[in-house]
Amino acid sequence: MAGSHSQVTPSSPFADPILAARLEALRxxxxGLTDRVAVMDRxxxxxYANEAAWGKSGKPPAGTKPAKCFQSFVQMTDPCGTCxxxxxxxxGEVLTVSCSTSGDGTACGMHQAFPLVSSAGEVGSILVLFHKRPEPLSIPASLSQQRPGRSRPERTESRLGDLVGASPAMNQLFEMIRLVADSSATVLIQGESGTGKELVARxxxxxxxxxxxxxxxVDCGALPETLLESELFGHVKGAFTGxxxxxxxxxxxxxxxxxxxxEIADTSPTFQAKLLRVLQxxxxxxxxxxxxxxxxxRVISATNKDLTDLVKAKAFRQDLYYRLAVLPxxxxPLRDRRIDIPLLVTKFIADSCQRHRQDLRQVSEEAMRALTAAPxxxxxxxxxxxxxxAVVTTIHTELTCADLVELGSHPQDTDLRTVGRGAARQAERTRILxxxxxTSGNRVQAARVLKISRASLYNKLHELGIQ
Structure with missing residues (x-):
């Protein structure tokens, strides 16, 4: 999709390279969207505004000086009282406006405003989404011809596909995914290990x-440079031994x-140069x-490191960073969205019970509070x-704090001997269960399987609290 036919000016109005790259990606x-989208400066x-945003007024001729939003979208000569x-x-925060053209809010029908941050970390412009116009809009032929058979992931208040969350951060993520999905621009996902970067990409x-x-x-950090290049780009016969x-x-x-x-940050400078050429x-x-x-x-990359710091340290190519981070x-981390933990616990319990062919479990209120408070x-x-x-190693219908062994305890807070005893205890419990x-609960036969006496098994059952 070329982004030139809806430009207000033929070239980017931003000197900042990150703002310019993001504007081009949004174009x-x-x-190709029927949603009304615009970008405004300070x-x-x-x-910039797409065809749907201009509506019946039509886009201005190429080279026209940028106009104010109230002049462009509602044909007013004076600015709104409050925008x-x-x-x-x-x-610098995402703004949601509960108003429409038929309400008491903004006359333009603004729905959401997203900050676009420059390389200096300042809000240099804003991306604005508007409510749909009441009249139907035609769908561009380029998109109407694409009718994939697989349905899009379902979006609810607390879920998008396999992503779960009701926190403001997750709602913003869901909106961003919806916005960037049909673009061909590169996406860079940054976050700590275990936050779900691959799931977001999927x-x-x-x-x-x-x-x-x-x-x-592709796990770039798990392959040496020569093998990574061959895996990604392929090879011809005789290119190397084997x-x-x-x-x-x-x-x-x-x-x-x-x-x-x-793990794109773990690649070598030589590979980065070749990847840059592919993107260009x-x-x-x-x-x-x-x-x-x-x-x-479509290239989506991810890292748990701060690429801007690596760029400053000359450990990552700046030009490649700009190519990869068009849509960042x-x-x-989970500690910053604890409101989502009960939703995640419920989902993980349901998934684990189904995977291990067990009846669905519940979680006690005390255990849920402990899980939510854990680091x-x-x-x-x-x-x-x-x-x-916890699902595999317990047999209760409701998980309690007693079932959640050493909840919130981590190796850095405990000496090595204590950690070893806890691991051995947990392993014994799992094997006995x-x-x-x-043996369908037959303790005599279970003792034979474990190659211990019945008395030893009874002692273990009492010690580990297994009913």
Whole structure:
């Protein structure tokens, strides 16, 4: 999608490279949408608006000086008394406006305003979404021809596909996914380990028009440079020792779909240079080959490191960073969205019970409070594994605090001997429960399976609190 046919000015009005890159990405995205989308600078001049935003008034001729938002969208000569979007420049927070053209709110029908931050960390412009106009809008032919058979993930108040959350941060993430899904611009997902970066990337893919095409995951940090290059770009026969035949790479495998480059910060400068060329030219060359291969792939990358710090330290290419971070997404750690923990616990218990063929469990109020208050340094992944372990190693219909062994205790807070005793106790409990399940609760047979006496088994059952 070329973003030129709805531009107010033929070139970017922003000198800042990050603002310019984000504006170009939004042009590519929003030109094909029926939603009304606009970008305004700090003086509320319209620097970009898509066809749907201009409506019947039509877009201004190319080269026209940017007009104020009230002049462009509601044809007023004087500014509005109060514009809620102005507060975004002061607070830097996403603003939701509960009003429409038929209500008492903004005459333009503004619905949401997102801050667009410059390389200096300041809000340099805002992205504004408007309510739909009452009259129907025609769908561009380029999108109407794409009718994938797989349905988009369902969006509810607390869920988008497999993503779960009701916190403001997650609601903003859901809106951002909906906004960027059908764009071909690159997305950079940043967040701590275990926050669910791959799940976000998969949800973006499943929400986009590419959802019927492949979604390919590459762990860049797990492969050495030479192998990573061969895996991604492919190789020709004889390119290196052992290359008995030609092999297409993962970029070719993902053609038409999405490729997810996890741990992108762990790549070498040489590989970064080759990846930059792929993003610039839209083509790859197999290792040992000379002929370029055109590809159509959406690139989503992720890292748990701060790439801006790596750029300043000359450990990551600045030009590649700008290419990858056209649409940046930040995932907050679980400790910053504790309101989502009960929702996640409920989902993980249901998933674990189904996976291990067990009846659905409940969680006591006291246990849920303890889970919500726990630190979870490993974020959502740690919580998921913890819940699965609790489901497998207990037989109660309701999980209590007694079932959640050493909740909130972490190795850095405990000496090595205590950690070892806790791990051994947990392993004994798990093995005894497996034996009892294997023998349908027959303790005599379970003792034989465990190769211990009946008395020893009874003592263990009493010691571990197994009914």
């Amino acid at each position: 590519q995205l929003a030109d 003086e509320l001049n319209v620097v 809620p979007a102005e507060s975004v420049f002061k607070t 949800t973006i893919h499943q929400t986009s028009y590419r959802r019927d095409k492949p979604f390919v995951v 290359a008995a035949g030609s092999k297409p790479g993962l970029f070719e495998e993902a053609d038409g779909g999405t490729i997810f480059l996890d 030219e839209g083509e790859i060359k197999r290792v040992g080959g000379t002929q370029p291969v055109k590809i159509d792939v 997404v930040h995932l907050p 979870w340094p490993g974020n959502v992944r740690e919580l998921q594994h913890y819940i699965e372990r 497996q034996a009892l399940q294997q």
